Amino acid sequence: KNQVEQSPQSLIILEGKNCTLQCNYTVSPFSNLRWYKQDTGRGPVSLTIMTFSENTKSNGRYTATLDADTKQSSLHITASQLSDSASYICVVSPNAGKSTFGDGTTLTVKP
Amino acid sequence: NAGVTQTPKFRVLKTGQSMTLLCAQDMNHEYMYWYRQDPGMGLRLIHYSVGEGTTAKGEVPDGYNVSRLKKQNFLLGLESAAPSQTSVYFCASSYRNQPQHFGDGTRLSIL
Numbered sequence: 001k002n003q004v005e006q007s008p009q010s011l012i013i014l015e016g017k018n019c020t021l022q023c024n025y026t027v028s029p030f031s032n033l034r035w036y037k038q039d040t041g042r043g044p045v046s047l048t049i050m051t052f053s054e055n056t057k058s059n060g061r062y063t064a065t066l067d068a069d070t071k072q073s074s075l076h077i078t079a080s081q082l083s084d085s086a087s088y089i090c091v092v093s094p095n096a097g098k099s100t101f102g103d104g105t106t107l108t109v110k111p
Numbered sequence: 112n113a114g115v116t117q118t119p120k121f122r123v124l125k126t127g128q129s130m131t132l133l134c135a136q137d138m139n140h141e142y143m144y145w146y147r148q149d150p151g152m153g154l155r156l157i158h159y160s161v162g163e164g165t166t167a168k169g170e171v172p173d174g175y176n177v178s179r180l181k182k183q184n185f186l187l188g189l190e191s192a193a194p195s196q197t198s199v200y201f202c203a204s205s206y207r208n209q210p211q212h213f214g215d216g217t218r219l220s221i222l
Contacts, residue, residue: 031208032208034210036210041215041216042215042216043115043201043203043213043214043215043216044154044201044211044213045213046210046211046212049209049210089153089154093208098156098159098169098170099156101153101154101155102153103151103152103153104153
């Protein structure tokens with residue numbers, strides 16, 4: 001069964017600090033991996049999408065990395081802001097079939 | 112610039128009642144999806160559609176029906192609501208293998 005596991009489940013950091021969120025997956029063969037940000041009370045919004053051949057993708061202060069050999073991805077947030085407080089969801093899509101969603105990491109940025 | 116619009120935003124039902132959730136997208140996407148999200152859990156796929164007139168079951172389809180009579184609309188029906196269906200329901204749309212665009216959800220409580 002395809003699985004996507006995210007860690008940590010929740011994280012609290014101070015404003016201005018950096019943090020890294022992890023995503024491990026078993027989906028194979030693999031088409032693409034996406035990171036979404038979900039603000040409280042809103043739908044998820046796409047941050048990055050990476051294909052099998054890509055190692056890194058940036059979107060402003062968000063940088064996603066992918067190691068297809070170890071089936072791991074990370075999302076690094078630089079110089080965190082209060083508005084970064086949200087749930088971050090890792091989604092992995094196979095070549096055929098439906099995407100698998102992780103349960104998300106809840107990030108709280110405190111002043 | 113509406114994107115994905117879900118109606119209603121909130122609804123309270125009594126056990127046994129029926130209702131239909133409406134999702135509309137204006138991006139000409141072929142694919143549309145219905146998810147449910149329960150507290151502390153990830154998004155779970157209920158049903159999806161890869162084109163007008165076609166629907167398919169997702170991970171948790173029991174108790175729900177869907178219809179895609181027009182490309183831009185995807186309807187989710189509850190024939191006989193149960194308390195276990197209390198959840199936040201998200202609709203999404205996409206081009207094949209591209210990031211999904213989500214609505215802001217329908218919060219449904221069943222008493």
